Amino acid sequence: MSEFSGTGALIRLILRRDRLLLPIWIALPPLFVVVVVAAFVSLYPTAASQQMLAAQIVNSPGLVALLGPVSAPTIGGLTAWRSSIFATVIVAGANVLTVIRHTRADEETGRYELLGSGVVGRRAPLSASLVVTLGADLVIAALVTGALVAFGLPVAGSVALGLSFAAIGWTFAALAGVAAQLAESAGVATGIAGAIFVLFYLLRAVGDANEQSGQSWLSWMSPIGWMRLVQPFAGERWGVFALFLGAIIALIVVAYTISSRRDVGAGILRPRLGPARATPWLRSPLALAWRLHRRTLLVWAAMFAVYGVMIGYLAKTSADLLATNPQLANLFAHFGGASAYTDSLFTLSLTFLGWMAAAYAITATLRLQSEEVEGRVDHVLAASVSRLRWATSDLAIAAIGSVVVLTAFGLLAGLTYGLSTGNVGYELPRMLVATLAYLPAIWVVAGIAMALYGLVPRLSFVSWGALGAFILVELIGETLQVSQSILNLSPFNQVPKVLVSGVSLMPLVSLTLLAFVLIIAGLVGFQRRSIG
């Protein structure tokens, strides 16, 4: 078993390197589950109200596509419905990043050479990262199960939901293990895993939304679909876990097989050669920023465009359903009528979209920091380039990039929905305005990242914490009664819900100003401090 020797030592190394990250991502899913259960318990205390909510959800294809159907009209069923997708994003994302960070990223940076020359088998890094992620996933499962049981929910369902989080997490850990063998760069490996995640999510979304018309087989094709198909709190189907296990074993076998055959540092996908000379336009910091950002931006824009088409299409099907179901239409009239229903579906999806776009803006802004930490900025600043010019180049790409991704969504959502209702001229501009209204809030988040980077670069990562806090405020505000002053802490809360209540300029102007102040503070700090 020499290929595995050193695994134990590497496990300890991973635990040491991730001693801060690991507890954070382990804590997030159980915390979210607790917030969700508490919200449902306080807002829908009676069986009747729970049934009504479940009926509403099941009858709105848009919600079903976004989050899946509700398996059981109980607190347990609703909690499973509300928390599964969010937990999937966190758990799968963290598993993928952890595995790639400790396998391909180490190889790419050459850290593995140091380890590999010691008594460390070829399969040890992958094994160690799989063991650590499995451990973390099982802790999440135990915490979630414990929290649910503590709220008095049935034990079997609690175990099933907790285990489903762990199962999806470890499936993506194994998948990342394969991706790490394929690509030579950690970035490309993460991209492969991310693309597969999106594919599985879309399969599940289409399958779940069209369950009645017999397309639920699509959900069976997707591990993300399996989570719901376990049916926690609704006659658990334990057999589905065998599917997870089968997939995981298959993926691990593939990853081990490739890792034993390839060279250290090499992948299966060969990197292409680049140009021997730079194109004539690559002659300024702005051109460099564009050259470095463009692929990422393209991927994000494509993701947002696909999401836009999906939401536009779902809004149409939901509207159709309401038209043929007067009883349901009545129900929604209570909330503002059928058009108000599609509008609130759009508004809900925009909330998600705003968070994602803010995540993009942080990534794009903190490129500045990675350039500095990696020492690449030295080349640029030692040439005839001012600090201001370098930093504003990357910021410009981040700011324009967020316009591009939002526009991709707004255009395609408006176009898809408009074409289906035959009223593009009306729907398209509305959707676009409603989407772009998120820009100032996103710039505020980017501004926070820039201010931290310029003034206290070591704390730049806190901008992710700020985004997390804003999302948490929004999520809590959505389900619990919280005072307005707490809600106002989140810039997203200031964004006017254009489709529901029209445009209001004041908050947009004040958010933009705030973003400017933050960015300028960051730029001033950056020009005064030492580099590196």
Add this chain to the structure above:
Amino acid sequence: MRGLSVIQIQNLTKYYGKTLALDGVDLEVEQGEVFGFIGPNGAGKTTTLRILLGLLRKNAGKVSVLGGDPWRDAVALHRRLAYVPGDVSLWPSLSGGEVIDLLGRLRGGVDQSRRDELVERFKFDPTKPCRTYSTGNRQKVALIAALVSDVELFILDEPTLGLDPLMEAVFRDCVAEVKRAGKTVLLSSHILAEVEALCDRISIINAGTIVESGTLAELRHLTRISVSVETAHPVTGLSEMPGVHNTRVDGTRAHFSVDAGAINRVMEHLTRFDVLVLTSAPPTLEDLFLRHYELQRGESAR
């Protein structure tokens, strides 16, 4: 007759938090010379160079580069100088050729024929993505990018790190050409031999302080040659000879170091014992430091 000062540093002090990195550094580099800046790892070489580039803020002291303030006038000054960092990190997705062109253009322009010539001389493949380059190849990217620029001053931080001996020779040729063209080079290194081969004057830094400065000839008093010898008959009377230090005699083998001025006499002495094998090594940086501190201790004792 001394030339114009290209770099002037007086009493430069730099703290990282509470750690003192530079403790009153003085340095002067004149136009048209190749200046060696040597010291062990962590002595403060890179810190000094990064202050000269306006990347780091100084805490105290006076610094002038090409007549300007490196912090205030960074952009204008950088049009007239080129820098090769000690640890070259490149953009993984860009090809080596793209980086060379980009950096050259950011500094004001690339002479295509000069670029092609350097790529050829360094036997460099510019089409590979930078993530696939070895340390030596990354170093070549930075060197070519610096050497294509028509600038007055080159600041090179341990530029031969990772280069093989052939490429090191190419590098030395390039530095010699640059010097012939009347340009100034500040070269940091921890390899004494490299500095000896290239530099007109050197400064030695240790623990944030300049310990010696001058031409190599002026610093000869610091240099001792270490000698290992094997003789037919056991050597005697070696340790009593003036200019001989650290003698270790083990039967017919002897190790010692000798001042440059005393070599002749020592050789005469050794021939009496019938020399079979003799190896000598130039002084290492470590020897230089040891010697320097011995001298200091001697002076303070006096």
